[in-house]
Amino acid sequence: MNFLLIYPKWEKLDRQTRFNLPPHGPVVMAASLPADVEVKFIDENVEPVDFEADADFVGISIMLSAQLRRGWEIAAAFRARGIKVILGGIATMLHAQECQAHADSVFLGEAEGRLGRVFDDFKAGRLQQVYDFMGDMPPIETVGTARRSILNREMYNYRGIQMVDLVHASRGCRFNCYPCAVRFLGGRKFRPRPFDKVVEELASIDNNRLFIVDNSLAQDKEWEKQLFREMIPLKKKWCAHPIEDDDEVLDLAAQAGAWFVYQTIFDSSNHIRDRIKRYHDYGIAVEGSILLGLDYHTEDYIKRWMDFLLEIELDMAEFTILTPFPHTKTYDDLNNAGRISNRDWNDYNCGKVVFQPALMTPEKLQQMYYYCWDRFYEEEPANYKMFKMLKKVMDKEKADGTYKPRVRA
Numbered sequence: 001m002n003f004l005l006i007y008p009k010w011e012k013l014d015r016q017t018r019f020n021l022p023p024h025g026p027v028v029m030a031a032s033l034p035a036d037v038e039v040k041f042i043d044e045n046v047e048p049v050d051f052e053a054d055a056d057f058v059g060i061s062i063m064l065s066a067q068l069r070r071g072w073e074i075a076a077a078f079r080a081r082g083i084k085v086i087l088g089g090i091a092t093m094l095h096a097q098e099c100q101a102h103a104d105s106v107f108l109g110e111a112e113g114r115l116g117r118v119f120d121d122f123k124a125g126r127l128q129q130v131y132d133f134m135g136d137m138p139p140i141e142t143v144g145t146a147r148r149s150i151l152n153r154e155m156y157n158y159r160g161i162q163m164v165d166l167v168h169a170s171r172g173c174r175f176n177c178y179p180c181a182v183r184f185l186g187g188r189k190f191r192p193r194p195f196d197k198v199v200e201e202l203a204s205i206d207n208n209r210l211f212i213v214d215n216s217l218a219q220d221k222e223w224e225k226q227l228f229r230e231m232i233p234l235k236k237k238w239c240a241h242p243i244e245d246d247d248e249v250l251d252l253a254a255q256a257g258a259w260f261v262y263q264t265i266f267d268s269s270n271h272i273r274d275r276i277k278r279y280h281d282y283g284i285a286v287e288g289s290i291l292l293g294l295d296y297h298t299e300d301y302i303k304r305w306m307d308f309l310l311e312i313e314l315d316m317a318e319f320t321i322l323t324p325f326p327h328t329k330t331y332d333d334l335n336n337a338g339r340i341s342n343r344d345w346n347d348y349n350c351g352k353v354v355f356q357p358a359l360m361t362p363e364k365l366q367q368m369y370y371y372c373w374d375r376f377y378e379e380e381p382a383n384y385k386m387f388k389m390l391k392k393v394m395d396k397e398k399a400d401g402t403y404k405p406r407v408r409a
């Protein structure tokens, strides 16, 4: 049977350099499909959806809230042809109730070991409206190597340079940060994959540059150290979310090919200054992740903060606006206080103000968001900073003989 799996497009952040990374959820899901299912994958961010495609069953993988409305439109078009549609992925879980009105079936939770039943039900004409596995995690050992062969890989390049491939070594997160939905999605229990499976998957990826999408690598120091030791012989270069602030861990991370980290910059404290310096001391670049719109933020605070960001020499920065995604503490607080002003999910892309800030007007916060992007990239534009980051990885690759010049065909 023919299964068409679609990843809907979404609007990228204003001011951010435009590029597309290969999606991860769909390729991990596709690895769990029953053997008799033929799958074709379309990432609408890089190629159009063929609404006349020959498909027996359609799956739509929705990661971001900002993909929902497009996902529902796509579902409606296939359902109008009498083709059944199932929705899955992170935003499907976060907006489960609403999604049910737009599909024949919704799948909630992690897919490993569960798709056999879904496809049996489909073939027998008894597809369920909801497959709810939230909180019921499959054994982590059942997570296999993602099926990257379904990707149209040529579409993922920036000016002829191949983009990173996505991979994960663990699920869950032991932290519970204010704006984050991961506690609801993957649970607070840290669930590392077995090292041999991770190494096998890393070795199978025909791309030296990776994005390890684990929520935060700083979950368990011993695990982190072992993971990096296992990775050293592979000579991959990678970016990731935060790494533990510890000499031995940072040293091993650098040896294992750490290229840059996405590090949340909460404030302008010496703690943050030192944290960034220590990454730099180990040759690891930092893309700061800066969240604007918290209740103590004023125009003046943000301007002073910006001076600090320039002073600590972040390699890159991504500015986002606090967004009350469902199943976060942010949502509960702002919703209970009646401060959510916009519930159009297309605007939930972290670049638009959708709530009433405490110490600014929404317009001022929106203006400060643009101020930050413009000010940070004023002296060294984003393309230039990106080039410097690329140069860093190329230098590392040249040093260990893994550099491959990539030229656009």
Ligand code: B12
Pocket: 010, 011, 012, 013, 020, 021, 022, 023, 024, 025, 026, 028, 029, 059, 060, 061, 062, 063, 064, 065, 066, 086, 087, 088, 089, 090, 091, 094, 107, 109, 110, 111, 112, 166, 168, 179, 180, 181, 182, 185, 186, 213, 214, 215, 318, 320, 325, 326, 348, 349, 350, 351
């Ligand atoms: C990778 C990632 C990205 C990548 C995505 C690359 C790409 N091409 O898709 C990038 C860096 C681009 C990205 C961007 C953003 N992200 Co992001 N991202 C993630 C991250 C870290 C991992 C997602 C992932 O791959 N998980 C692992 C896979 C294997 O899990 P999965 O997708 O759930 O798939 C499983 C199941 O859901 C199921 N499944 C999946 N699809 C389907 C389909 C069907 C039919 C079925 C049956 C099953 C099924 O099978 C899979 C295997 O079990 C998550 C956090 C997290 N840990 O989940 C945040 C997360 C998804 N991102 C988030 C946010 C906020 C953003 C941004 C909006 C803001 C920001 N700067 O972070 C931006 C986008 C800004 C913009 N407008 O452009 C939020 C989601 C908020 C929301 N509700 O929209 C998350 C949850 C993080 C958080 N802090 O809360 N992100």
Ligand code: SF4
Pocket: 173, 174, 175, 176, 177, 180, 181, 182, 183, 215, 216
């Ligand atoms: S923001 Fe990162 S560290 Fe914090 S709870 Fe979410 S995934 Fe975990």
